[in-house]
Amino acid sequence: GAGVSQSPRYKVAKRGQDVALRCDPISGHVSLFWYQQALGQGPEFLTYFQNEAQLDKSGLPSDRFFAERPEGSVSTLKIQRTQQEDSAVYLCASSLEGGGRGSYEQYFGPGTRLTVT
């Protein structure tokens, strides 16, 4: 079956532009996570959904970042008024279970590399 897919794979934005990054999780997966990975660093947690509910958004770095998963499947991470420090790879992961220890069997997508110029 298909894995987690993300689009676009690469995005170049001028400073101040808004961007939208899409994640298609594995069908039937309850949990969905977004991570930000700066060059040479490990992924850092941004936000977590269980179905359509955003249960944790403590990792979003500012109010310019917004994520949604309206029907409990596809998710979109939106960044408004992009800044250079937003340049990173944005990773999406999904897991079959919802919450608790079941969430740790996460399957990662290939990521979207965002470059803000």
Add this chain to the structure above:
Amino acid sequence: GDSVTQMEGPVTLSEEAFLTINCTYTATGYPSLFWYVQYPGEGLQLLLKATKADDKGSNKGFEATYRKETTSFHLEKGSVQVSDSAVYFCALYNFNKFYFGSGTKLNVKP
């Protein structure tokens, strides 16, 4: 807060050499511990995991033991291959969040 520290790379080894990549963690409660691998041009893949103290995770010849007394989860492999060249991330999972180390790049030369 919770965090993971792993040895900096790159690590360069000859084929069939012994590999150790050190990882230590700080966490409240009882986290689960993981090693993920990222091959060139690919996404993160789960390599192995351990969910409680003294558990040993193993996969593809790699092993790591969850040591609560030393808060460590070191990755080992007895004989590396060129195909093991990748970036390895140590991670912990606690309260619905993953915390990753900064990654260690492994280069294996034939």
